[in-house]
Amino acid sequence: MKPNTNTSPIRTAILFVPLLALSAAALSASDPVIDSRPLDLPSGESVVERVNARHDGVTLTRDLTMKLIDRRGKERKRETRGFRKYFGDEKRTAIFYLSPNNIRDTAFLTYDYAQADRDDDQWLYLPALRKVRRISASDRGDYFLGTDFTYEDIKKESKIAAEDYRFRTLRADSVDGHTVWVVEATPISEEVAKELGYGRVVLWVDAKIWISRLTEFWDTRGEPLKTTRSLEIREIDGIWTSHRLEVDHHQTEHRTIFTFSEVQYDLEIDDNLFTEGSLRRGL
Amino acid sequence: MRSQIPRPIPTRVVTAWVLASVFAWATLAAPAAPSATDSDARPERPEIRHSISWHWALSLDPARARDPEQDDAAGGSRYQSFELSWNPELDWQLGPGTRLHGSMRLRADAFDRLVPGRISGLEAASIHQPLELGDRTELELRELYLETQQGEIWWTLGKQQIVWGKADGLKVLDVVNPQDFREFILEDFESSRIPLWAVRAEVPIGPWALEAFWIPDRTYHRLPEAGALFEITSPRLVPSPPPGIPVDVEPARRPDGFFSDSDAGFRLSRFLAGWDLTFNYLYHYADTPVPERTLEHSEVGPKVIVSPTYQRTHLVGGTFANTFGDLTLRGEVGYTTDRYVNVTDLADPDGIERSGELAWVVGVDGYGFTDTVWSVQLFRNRLTDAPEGLPFESGETRLSGLLRRTFLNERLTAELLWLHDLDLDDGLARAEVRFDWTDTLRLEVGIDVFYGDPDGIFGQFDSRDRLVIGGSWSP
Numbered sequence: 010m011k012p013n014t015n016t017s018p019i020r021t022a023i024l025f026v027p028l029l030a031l032s033a034a035a036l037s038a039s040d041p042v043i044d045s046r047p048l049d050l051p052s053g054e055s056v057v058e059r060v061n062a063r064h065d066g067v068t069l070t071r072d073l074t075m076k077l078i079d080r081r082g083k084e085r086k087r088e089t090r091g092f093r094k095y096f097g098d099e100k101r102t103a104i105f106y107l108s109p110n111n112i113r114d115t116a117f118l119t120y121d122y123a124q125a126d127r128d129d130d131q132w133l134y135l136p137a138l139r140k141v142r143r144i145s146a147s148d149r150g151d152y153f154l155g156t157d158f159t160y161e162d163i164k165k166e167s168k169i170a171a172e173d174y175r176f177r178t179l180r181a182d183s184v185d186g187h188t189v190w191v192v193e194a195t196p197i198s199e200e201v202a203k204e205l206g207y208g209r210v211v212l213w214v215d216a217k218i219w220i221s222r223l224t225e226f227w228d229t230r231g232e233p234l235k236t237t238r239s240l241e242i243r244e245i246d247g248i249w250t251s252h253r254l255e256v257d258h259h260q261t262e263h264r265t266i267f268t269f270s271e272v273q274y275d276l277e278i279d280d281n282l283f284t285e286g287s288l289r290r291g292l
Numbered sequence: 293m294r295s296q297i298p299r300p301i302p303t304r305v306v307t308a309w310v311l312a313s314v315f316a317w318a319t320l321a322a323p324a325a326p327s328a329t330d331s332d333a334r335p336e337r338p339e340i341r342h343s344i345s346w347h348w349a350l351s352l353d354p355a356r357a358r359d360p361e362q363d364d365a366a367g368g369s370r371y372q373s374f375e376l377s378w379n380p381e382l383d384w385q386l387g388p389g390t391r392l393h394g395s396m397r398l399r400a401d402a403f404d405r406l407v408p409g410r411i412s413g414l415e416a417a418s419i420h421q422p423l424e425l426g427d428r429t430e431l432e433l434r435e436l437y438l439e440t441q442q443g444e445i446w447w448t449l450g451k452q453q454i455v456w457g458k459a460d461g462l463k464v465l466d467v468v469n470p471q472d473f474r475e476f477i478l479e480d481f482e483s484s485r486i487p488l489w490a491v492r493a494e495v496p497i498g499p500w501a502l503e504a505f506w507i508p509d510r511t512y513h514r515l516p517e518a519g520a521l522f523e524i525t526s527p528r529l530v531p532s533p534p535p536g537i538p539v540d541v542e543p544a545r546r547p548d549g550f551f552s553d554s555d556a557g558f559r560l561s562r563f564l565a566g567w568d569l570t571f572n573y574l575y576h577y578a579d580t581p582v583p584e585r586t587l588e589h590s591e592v593g594p595k596v597i598v599s600p601t602y603q604r605t606h607l608v609g610g611t612f613a614n615t616f617g618d619l620t621l622r623g624e625v626g627y628t629t630d631r632y633v634n635v636t637d638l639a640d641p642d643g644i645e646r647s648g649e650l651a652w653v654v655g656v657d658g659y660g661f662t663d664t665v666w667s668v669q670l671f672r673n674r675l676t677d678a679p680e681g682l683p684f685e686s687g688e689t690r691l692s693g694l695l696r697r698t699f700l701n702e703r704l705t706a707e708l709l710w711l712h713d714l715d716l717d718d719g720l721a722r723a724e725v726r727f728d729w730t731d732t733l734r735l736e737v738g739i740d741v742f743y744g745d746p747d748g749i750f751g752q753f754d755s756r757d758r759l760v761i762g763g764s765w766s767p
Binding site for chain 1: 341343439446453455457458460480481482494496501503561563566568613614615617618619620622657659660662663698700701702703728730731732734764766767
């Protein structure tokens, strides 16, 4: 499916956003990229660098409602509470399922290391077994607990693993009235593409707040895979934050809608929340 | 069938009814459960949930399928069970870091073949035993504990499950709580594990996490009695009497000291250089009684007296887990200091000998295929001081395999599980499909097939193959 960049009011009202955009630091009005002429395209690497350099708080807590909608419109709903904290360069994320009852108390923990050559560590608590399972982080392209986001998407939030792609800025564009840079990302190797499940990604990155408002994914065979839109972007504690993410999976016709609430940055979070014991105890 | 003799209402019955009434009141009187985003209201409101599950097990044994009227003492009907279970749960956040959790189970079986007689009361302490409501229904307090954080320490006080180990379906260290074997090992551990009254503390110590507990609850395995569908008959587990000699089995002698016979243990955990590591220690009574045997001579001839007793042991062990690319390596090892085994020598004064036992399991999980997990585990145990005159080999080796794949964004799950004893060449194969029709309604269908030597652990149930149709509703 080709991305729609029509700027009519109706369409632009619902269009365009990034990967798992959650948050983004605001840019100052004197940003040199914004000030430059549209034809002076920044390099893809520099755009991605700005996306990844966004301040997104040392800690983050938020509630997340997931809606999973199949091709016949049947809807499933999950409610979670998530926590994220930076330990230096290392990012730790914990997600606790609150409902529905049949998956309540399931919990997911990941340690995302800054070193590109170090695999992340991931754990999943399964209440039916009452055990924390160590799970491989290498199959990053697997879909996360029934959603249309992959484990990699969930882990990176709105950021992009720069080491996995080559980038090229295609053009400047406008999404919902916002100036964006359209950046193409191509996996650096077939092996990485297979791991990620993506053969090509195109991002419509807001040139002011450095969030991708729309992201198109193709699979490793070059077929359209899914479209992610980041919506309801608002500033919280000085950090631009997307409160709604929508994914349309073109091959399965499955949809996922993430709605974030109670988003709070830089609250004090106990380090012990990011441990196996905490997964077992739950919230 | 269970006894119909009226008996006085014991304290535990009253206690169970009081708890049931509290649950019922809470269900009716409590406001709606708070939403996930309603964090301010959460500490003040009890959250009540409940689920209803059912499963219908039909025998796959061809002879019984042809003749539905066949109905021998061992449950030789086409129908093995039809169970309905109601499971209310309560969570009450009493304040920051303090939570009360409770759960009960009301379970009824239309055929009464799994537990055709009353639970003898020998395996269960009086504060724990389920309340029987007629022959086919029981009400059980599953869990009731207060969890609270005091400084750095997390306390869990009350009836609870303490689960150790990294293995699936094979137990080396997951022996803190006893188990109900009414369906052998076919029932989910979550359901068959018997919660115990315990005091547990968890505290971080630098990079380590320490979990320590004390268990005054003297409840042990519930083993099916004679005539039950899954009565254990394998001579490897139940000693055979000498031919031609009558046998008297005495009631099991349970430890009765509240303090002196309690269990205690601890687990030290650490994440180190990519490895999840634990060191475990447990001082406890083994949950299976030891059948001490004495030979008596009387005017009518010799007679064997079997006196089941529970014996203490130390268990020392550890677990590990790490990932390597697509693979997860995990395992656990445990050494039991006092394992009692039967010997065949009739001259032996009690017919049992003591030995140490080393057991380990190592497993590999594979995540390399989309939406698919496979797993292989190798289990081995052996007696370290095997006495003379053992009726069987001093060790066992088992292999397990699991293949699970999800479809339709995890609405549909298909699973194959295989357990095989390499020494006896018997085993169990299971296949199951689960479908989440909605968020609240799950449907399941599966088959369980035993095979091999009828004296084997699995082969003894060769005629208990079954088709299971079930589901659950969790509003």
